[in-house]
Amino acid sequence: MTLRGDLPQKIPLFPLPGALLLPRARLPLQIFEPRYLAMLEDVLKRPDRLIGMIQPRPGEAPPALCAVGCAGRVTAFSETDDGRYMITLTGVSRFRLVRQVSGFTPYLAAEVSWDEFERDRGGPEQDPGFDREAFLALLSRYFVSEQLATDWNSLKEAEDELLINSLSMLCPFEPEDKQALLEAPTLADRRKTLTTLMDFAVRGGGEEVLQ
Structure with missing residues (x-):
């Protein structure tokens, strides 16, 4: 049984703390x-x-799962000499967990709902209110505070969605912060959450900036 857009009702799950995948x-x-x-x-x-x-x-013990995740399609994979696989997932859509499904497999699987996230299957999102200059200035301070390095030319040239989503995935935030970024309804909401998290880190966590 499939849902609209040929997305399956049941998918395998890969629980991984701190890992964030976003559409596209x-x-x-x-x-x-x-x-x-x-x-x-x-x-x-x-x-x-x-x-x-x-x-x-x-x-939580035994570990429960967050309510929202993101499904990705395996778009590249290769095997190493010692039997490991290096794969790339390309984000397709977020989903809401309906219930875990028991079976004969050693890994988790679940029934999921895609209904809330139809926008994920469209083209790249835009962020009309994005002040790129102010954002990059904060990002520079954040990278200094976290002792991170990057290719600034690539960041400056990246489209809004690629910039915001890539930073959301790559910055070393706590798992609960990654979940907040995942669940942000729109790209603008994700950018605001990302800005709040970076500002908090730059302040050294000394002031409460989450409203």
């Missing part, structure tokens, strides 16, 4: 655990080749 973005992953090697083998047999990236909820 690319996430490189290293697969080496036996259960996820089995998952990859099964996924590559499916026409959609989808894996649902989702975060465990911190501090």
Whole structure:
């Protein structure tokens, strides 16, 4: 059974703390655990080749899963000499977890709903209120505070969505902050959340900036 746009109702899940995948973005992953090697083998047999990236909820035992994740299509993979796989997931759409499904596989799977996230399957989002100059100035201070380096020319030339989503995925935020970035309804909301997180880091966490 499939939903609109041939998105399946059931997908395999890859719970990974701190990992963030967003629509149309690319996430490189290293697969080496036996259960996820089995998952990859099964996924590559499916026409959609989808894996649902989702975060465990911190501090809960046994670990529960966050309500929202993002499914990515395996668009590249290669095997290493020692049996690991290097894969790339390209984000397709966020999803809401409906219920986990028990089966005979060693990995998790779940029924999911795509209904809230139809916009994810369209073209790149725009952010009309984006003040790029002010954002890049804050980003520069954030990179200094975190001792990070980057290719500034590429950042300056990147489209709004690529810039905001790439930074959301790559910056070393806490898992709960990554989840907030994932669940931001629009690109503008994600940019505002990202700005808040960077500002908080630049201030050294000494002032509460989350409203």
